[in-house]
Amino acid sequence: MRGITVPPVQAGHAIGVDLGGTKILAGVVARDGSVVRRHERPTPQDSQEHVLAELESAVAELLDDSVAAIGFGAPSPIDQARGVVVRCVNLPLENSPLRDRMHERFELPVGLDNDANAAAIGEWRAGAGRGQDDLVMLTLGTGVGGGVISGGAPFRGRNGVGAELGHVVVVHDGRPCQGACTGHGHLETYVSGSAATAAAREALGPSADAHRLVRLADEGDERARALLEEVAGYLGSGIGSFVNVFAPQLVVLGGGFGVAAFDYLHGPAQQVARREALEPMRSDVRLAKAELGTAAGLIGAAFVGFEALDTG
Numbered sequence: 001m002r003g004i005t006v007p008p009v010q011a012g013h014a015i016g017v018d019l020g021g022t023k024i025l026a027g028v029v030a031r032d033g034s035v036v037r038r039h040e041r042p043t044p045q046d047s048q049e050h051v052l053a054e055l056e057s058a059v060a061e062l063l064d065d066s067v068a069a070i071g072f073g074a075p076s077p078i079d080q081a082r083g084v085v086v087r088c089v090n091l092p093l094e095n096s097p098l099r100d101r102m103h104e105r106f107e108l109p110v111g112l113d114n115d116a117n118a119a120a121i122g123e124w125r126a127g128a129g130r131g132q133d134d135l136v137m138l139t140l141g142t143g144v145g146g147g148v149i150s151g152g153a154p155f156r157g158r159n160g161v162g163a164e165l166g167h168v169v170v171v172h173d174g175r176p177c178q179g180a181c182t183g184h185g186h187l188e189t190y191v192s193g194s195a196a197t198a199a200a201r202e203a204l205g206p207s208a209d210a211h212r213l214v215r216l217a218d219e220g221d222e223r224a225r226a227l228l229e230e231v232a233g234y235l236g237s238g239i240g241s242f243v244n245v246f247a248p249q250l251v252v253l254g255g256g257f258g259v260a261a262f263d264y265l266h267g268p269a270q271q272v273a274r275r276e277a278l279e280p281m282r283s284d285v286r287l288a289k290a291e292l293g294t295a296a297g298l299i300g301a302a303f304v305g306f307e308a309l310d311t312g
């Protein structure tokens, strides 16, 4: 007599939490990437303990019996061996053992990743990169975040601190980088929303910013279009180098500025990237707009939670 095959228990949901500089976005996410419910709350700015307490509240508010794992995305390099948030640029969170603390509190598997890695995982699992085994994602916002999926798995480098694609050099000894970064000529200083705002102010006056730049380009303003084309050139140089290193099938552009300016950036950036990339990668270079919007980080964080569940 044949026995009854009991399928392995595959609990339905994970909670994904995207810790941002101003908001904590959290949601209950199914294995197919759909968000069952979500909420957001402001990110406290005053102390590490307050940030951690709000993260706990965000999880507690969503927790039910369907939740089998929790994942967090944080704007910081992550020490994967210790489960530690190393240092957030814009938040009072440093050397914080987030994984152990959340595991002790909720007694569920907990995954932790950099926010841009989480966004890349979100787009790979449930957005523009579905079905692709090799992709690079760049999030153009206040800074430039990067994430890489290589051979059907997230690439994280030693200890999980990669891939900081916004901090590759595109101009030797160029503009000083932003925030805590001591580098020069990094991609971030030429293609982030902040960089576009700085360029817009210089060319169009103090009230201009990156979003006004896109609006003006929409209205046919030649100066605005020329500035965006310049940004696209630097972006294409960076992408050409990433294509030569990672040989992706797809490069996904996300982040507030990356999505808003996509129509102006993707053509010229693709042209420059193709010029810089070698065959056979050159023929494959394809840029796509991120599809998940602001939910990419929390959806990706939930998949980091599923990863902790499946490998733990």
Ligand SMILES: [Zn+2]
Pocket: 166, 167, 177, 178, 181, 182, 183, 184, 186, 188
């Ligand atoms: Zn930098």
